[in-house]
Amino acid sequence: MAKLHISTTINGEPEEFLCTADETMLDVLRNQLDLTGAKEGCGSGDCGACSITLDGTLVCSCLMLAAEAEGKQITTIEGMANGETLHPLQQKFLEEAALQCGICTPGMLVAAKALLDENPDPSETEVRFWLAGNLCRCTGYDKIVRAVLDTAADMREAS
Amino acid sequence: MTDIQYLAPTSLDDAISAYAAANGAGRILAGGTDLLVQMQAGMVEPGLIVDIKNIADVTGIEETADGGFVVGAAVSGAVLEKHSGFAKAWPGVLEGLNLIGSTQIQGRASLGGNLCNGSPAADSVPAMVAAGAILTVQGPNGRRAIEIEDVPTGPGKTSLKPGEIAVSFMFAPRPAGASDAYLRMIPRTEMDIAVVGCGVNLTLENGICTAARVSLGAVAPTVLLVEAAAKALIGSKLDDAALDAAAAACSAACKPIDDKRGTIAYRTRVAGVLLKRTAGIAAERATQS
């Protein structure tokens, strides 16, 4: 099958890859680029485990064609920490045990960061609605929601 | 297996010629939140995917000099909600679009995709029917305008001709005292498909309803324009008698399916209840507009 040559930017670094027209961004991230942080939970847009941002907008990478990445800016969970320094959300998820098996965690973190980038002071309801497309079968969500709210409070104080 | 091709043209003409040349094997890609799900499930196997998101005509939002709006068919929910002028003029349409899926889905889902996918339960479609929006389509034989209620022809089917692409939606200028609303009934609070959806668009002058359009989703093979319900509201003060008559007209218009998510009796009854609630919200907004 003829391959498309795609040039894009992932976590701030230029990246090139070959893909077929029907390959998803999630498959290219995981199978070719060794960026396995984004998970495939459902492959149908329901679980949010594959969350990334595309030109700053939160999307499901399982519902995006890899070819659509041409000329775009993509961020994944791998771009969230600054070297060895975790992002405050990552740190807080660890401190407050906002994860158990961890499958949903990369998607939760990418989605939560997109929320705080847009709204540094969300209400609990806003956090819950924003994360409604991120499913977690372990935590019962409460610790996740609290970790996001606590991070937001810390980050507001720090800024 | 034949090669599947992907094109992302920057001009509408190029998109139309490629799409038309594919002879029915082509698929338009807007946000992909229906198309990719269907491809993953093996329900559709396109030979050509035409991504329209690099085309200015289908991705722009324009406020016309007279206060109308032209919204590109591929504009996502996340983008449209940031347009404060549109949100003020057409809160019901925005509500219908923004109810679709999660934050991630909102980053991609478009009005054009929601309409062209042809689901009888599509949330933005009753809102656009109530709004009296007009769809501009362009194909190999040029442009034409279609009223939204004439687009869906059955589950998964539309009146678009081979090679035609939905370009943009036109929303007329608003008189003072006019507003709209959309409500859906779902068994959960998020991430579910409407059991009934209801759009109401109305104009109030000195407390009297002088114009109205009512639409229902998920209660028939296509979204319905319920003229009898609008008639019951027009000329009234939206008093109980008028609302009861409009609710009865909504229930009478239902030809729903019976499934695990809602029985025929339930959907029929809820259609009337939703009409009253939606009209109430639209009226309150109209008074403030």
Ligand SMILES: Cc1cc2nc3c(=O)[nH]c(=O)nc-3n(C[C@H](O)[C@H](O)[C@H](O)COP(=O)(O)OP(=O)(O)OC[C@H]3O[C@@H](n4cnc5c(N)ncnc54)[C@H](O)[C@@H]3O)c2cc1C
């Ligand atoms: C998790 C999840 C939740 C969802 N929840 C809801 C919901 O609550 N309510 C609801 O109504 N829908 C829901 N949907 C369905 C879907 O998100 C919507 O229908 C959305 O509006 C589709 O828009 P899109 O831009 O992604 O369309 P696409 O997937 O790009 O296209 C949909 C169809 O329309 C065709 N098409 C698209 N644009 C055009 C055009 N301009 N001209 C001609 N044909 C075109 C495509 O070829 C395709 O057949 C959900 C989907 C998912 C995955």
Ligand code: FES
């Ligand atoms: S894998 Fe993409 S939403 Fe579940």
Ligand code: FES
């Ligand atoms: S921690 Fe296991 S799914 Fe969320």
